[in-house]
Amino acid sequence: xxAELEYESVLCVKPDVSVYRIxxxxxxxxxxxxxxxxxxxxxxxxLRITSKGKIAYIKLEDKVSGELFAQAPVEQYPGIAxxxxxxxxxxxxxxxxxxxxxxxxxxxxxxxxxxxxxxNVSLQDHFKWVKQESEISRESQEMDNRPKxxxxxxxxxxIKLSIGNITTKKGGASRPKTTAAGGLSLLPPPPGGRxxxxxxxxxxxxxxxxxxxxxPKSSHGGTDAAxxxxxxxxxxxxxxxxEHWQDVKDRLEESK
Numbered sequence: 001x002x003a004e005l006e007y008e009s010v011l012c013v014k015p016d017v018s019v020y021r022i023x024x025x026x027x028x029x030x031x032x033x034x035x036x037x038x039x040x041x042x043x044x045x046x047l048r049i050t051s052k053g054k055i056a057y058i059k060l061e062d063k064v065s066g067e068l069f070a071q072a073p074v075e076q077y078p079g080i081a082x083x084x085x086x087x088x089x090x091x092x093x094x095x096x097x098x099x100x101x102x103x104x105x106x107x108x109x110x111x112x113x114x115x116x117x118x119x120n121v122s123l124q125d126h127f128k129w130v131k132q133e134s135e136i137s138r139e140s141q142e143m144d145n146r147p148k149x150x151x152x153x154x155x156x157x158x159i160k161l162s163i164g165n166i167t168t169k170k171g172g173a174s175r176p177k178t179t180a181a182g183g184l185s186l187l188p189p190p191p192g193g194r195x196x197x198x199x200x201x202x203x204x205x206x207x208x209x210x211x212x213x214x215x216p217k218s219s220h221g222g223t224d225a226a227x228x229x230x231x232x233x234x235x236x237x238x239x240x241x242x243e244h245w246q247d248v249k250d251r252l253e254e255s256k
Contacts, residue, residue, distance in 0.1 A: 011056065012049040012122035014115045019043040019060060019069075020107035022093065031083065033091040036107055045069055047108070049122050054130045056123060058082070058094055060108075070096040070106070077123040090116040 018041035025031060046066075048059045058072040072094040074081040083093045091109040110116040153159075 006053045008050050008052045010048060010050050011126055012047075012118055014047045014110065014119065015063065016111060016115070017045060017047040017060065018109045018111070019045070020109065022105060022107040030086040031093050031107070033085045033088045033107070033109065036091075038109065041109075043069065047119070049119070049126075051126055054133075056126050060096075070098075072096045074123065077127045082123065084120075089113065092116075092119070 020036045020038070021042050022031065022036055043060070044063075046061045046063045048061060050057045050059060054075070056074040056077070058074060060069040060071065061067060062069065072081055078084075081095045085091045085093065085107075088109075090111075090113055091107060093105055093107050095103050095105050097103045110119065
């Protein structure tokens with residue numbers, strides 16, 4: 001059923017190819033294109049490389065009608081189905097087969113070296129893809145054959161989650177980030193919660209400073225405060241307070 005769902009894809013098309021009948025291989029040293037009659041090809045036409053699943057097909061077709069002349073199924077490359085010659089990069093030996101299982105080896109050649117390069121690379125790319133698909137399939141089968149790991153809870157099994165405060169590197173609890181209205185983040189206060197106000201500069205004048213009035217001097221060469229202090233301390237201890245204050249008042253009047 002899988003083979004019926006596979007579709008045929010075209011890998012390479014070359015409009016000009018020459019076909020040669022080649023002599024049997026004389027030894028294990030390989031084929032040589034110089035042993036062929038290169039100036040007298042036995043057939044010329046178009047070459048197409050198609051693929052269906054993992055198998056590639058080299059098809060030799062008529063240039064005008066597209067009628068199939070011969071085809072060579074290729075199951076691996078490099079291999080016995082396609083071989084290079086030892087003395088040129090433009091000639092190959094392919095093994096063609098018919099529907100009855102009979103096979104024969106023929107030589108093909110390209111007049112343009114670039115066409116021979118494309119022919120070679122098309123086969124290499126196809127079987128590189130086949131190798132990658134085989135590796136992926138093998139790995140998938142190995143994964144399926146491995147025992148399943150049961151990560152489910154058993155009946156009655158419970159788990160306990162402990163979610164604590166997130167600590168900082170110094171060991172203290174992390175402070176929540178304060179967000180003001182409008183989505184703006186506010187910086188945290190300085191350590192200790194106190195803000196230190198720097199002292200005022202000496203060059204800044206204090207606006208509330210009031211200069212006291214000068215103290216008048218007495219006629220005796222001293223200030224009234226000094227006279228008051230002198231008189232106050234020189235008053236006899238036995239005098240009454242009223243006489244003392246009256247004497248002070250009289251002396252102040254005289255000093256004016």
